[in-house]
Every structure is written in structure tokens, then in C-alpha cells.
Amino acid sequence: MLPPIPMVKKVCVVGPPGVGKTAYIERFAAGNWRHEHVPTLAPKVTRTEMTLPLADRIQEVLVQVMVWDFPQNPLGGQRQGAKLRGAAGMLLLTRADTPHPLARLTALREWALTYAPKAAFVGVLSQADRAELGPGVFSRLREAAAAKGLPLMTASARTGDGVRATFLRMGELLVADPPV
Ligand SMILES: Nc1nc2c(ncn2[C@@H]2O[C@H](COP(=O)(O)OP(=O)(O)O)[C@@H](O)[C@H]2O)c(=O)[nH]1
Numbered sequence: 001m002l003p004p005i006p007m008v009k010k011v012c013v014v015g016p017p018g019v020g021k022t023a024y025i026e027r028f029a030a031g032n033w034r035h036e037h038v039p040t041l042a043p044k045v046t047r048t049e050m051t052l053p054l055a056d057r058i059q060e061v062l063v064q065v066m067v068w069d070f071p072q073n074p075l076g077g078q079r080q081g082a083k084l085r086g087a088a089g090m091l092l093l094t095r096a097d098t099p100h101p102l103a104r105l106t107a108l109r110e111w112a113l114t115y116a117p118k119a120a121f122v123g124v125l126s127q128a129d130r131a132e133l134g135p136g137v138f139s140r141l142r143e144a145a146a147a148k149g150l151p152l153m154t155a156s157a158r159t160g161d162g163v164r165a166t167f168l169r170m171g172e173l174l175v176a177d178p179p180v
């Protein structure tokens with residue numbers, strides 16, 4: 001097999017304070033779960049890597065994902081938005097136990113699109129261990145999100161369920177794009 005093609009992508013994790021961005025990134029990057037809430041005071045970039053197959057299944061891509069975690073107040077205007085520039089992808093988080101999660105996610109996406117019009121998006125219902133989303137409820141939500149062109153998944157940083165899957169989904173979208 002040929003050596004994997006290296007690719008570097010900026011991916012931002014976006015969502016209001018307390019939604020679980022930092023916990024989610026740490027769970028993916030280090031497999032850790034820390035209980036206490038340490039507010040993020042400055043933007044932090046975590047470098048992660050994943051190897052993904054290309055569509056032809058002959059060659060692989062080594063995607064270096066620079067994951068951006070902000071102390072952001074989303075929809076917080078231009079200063080916040082400017083940090084999204086150059087992002088190839090965004091993981092949009094809203095808590096699984098908040099009402100109208102899809103409306104929140106699409107509002108986040110609208111805001112983010114002004115700064116990164118070509119970004120790929122994945123919607124994540126975070127802290128899924130807190131919510132009792134019956135399978136019927138979740139599949140209806142997922143269908144409604146798909147109709148708006150947004151893949152929707154659930155993740156829990158506490159249990160780890162779904163975290164890796166959401167990053168892999170993002171990785172697939174980044175690899176599907178022609179390399180910039
Ligand atoms: N039960 C549960 N709590 C979580 C989860 N993820 C984060 N939290 C808690 O939610 C709070 C905010 O998390 P944090 O990652 O700091 O949110 P951020 O402000 O978006 O970075 C912390 O008290 C975390 O322990 C999760 O998946 N499940």
C-alpha cells in the first residue's frame with residue numbers, strides 16, 4: 001500500500017459555554033474524563049490525528065486535525081466569529097437535554113457560515129448521558145437535521161459513547177472534500 005497522504009485541517013468545536021466542548025475534545029484526544037468544570041479562558045488548539053480511507057479504498061489519508069476550543073459566547077459577533085476563519089470543519093454542540101436542539105444547531109451553523117462558508121458541519125447532541133432520548137425521538141431529530149443537510153449524532157464525554165464516531169464522521173467529510 002502507498003504511504004498515507006498527509007493533510008492538515010482546522011476544525012472548530014462550537015457551542016455555548018458549559019455545553020461540554022472541552023470535555024468532549026479531551027475525551028477524544030486523550031480518552032480522559034475530568035469531572036470539574038474549568039472554564040476555558042483562552043483559545044486552545046489540540047492536535048489530533050486520524051487515518052481514514054479514501055473513497056477508492058486504495059490509499060489512506062493521515063488527517064491532522066487542529067481542534068480549536070474557544071472560550072466563546074456563540075453568536076457573539078465578529079470578534080468570536082473571526083476565529084472560525086479558515087476552518088475546514090465545525091463540530092456544532094448543543095446539549096442533548098435542551099429543548100429545540102435542531103433550531104439551536106441551525107442558528108449556530110448560520111452564524112458560523114458567515115466566517116467559514118465552505119466548512120463541513122456535524123451537529124452533536126452533547127452530554128447525551130443526561131438525556132433520555134428514546135430511539136424514536138432521536139431518529140426523528142436526525143431525519144429533520146438531514147433534511148437541512150446537517151448530519152446529527154449524539155456524544156457523551158462522560159461515558160465516551162459516540163465521541164470518536166463524531167470525529168470520524170467529520171474526518172470523512174474533510175477527506176471527501178478535494179484537498180485545498
Ligand atoms: N454528564 C455529563 N457532563 C458533562 C459532559 N461533558 C461535559 N460535562 C460537564 O459539563 C460542564 C461543562 O463542560 P466543559 O467541557 O467545561 O464545557 P465548555 O464550556 O463547553 O468547554 C462540566 O461540569 C463537565 O463536567 C458529559 O458528556 N456528560
Ligand SMILES: [Mg+2]
Pocket residue numbers: 021022023038039040069070071
Ligand atoms: Mg471549555
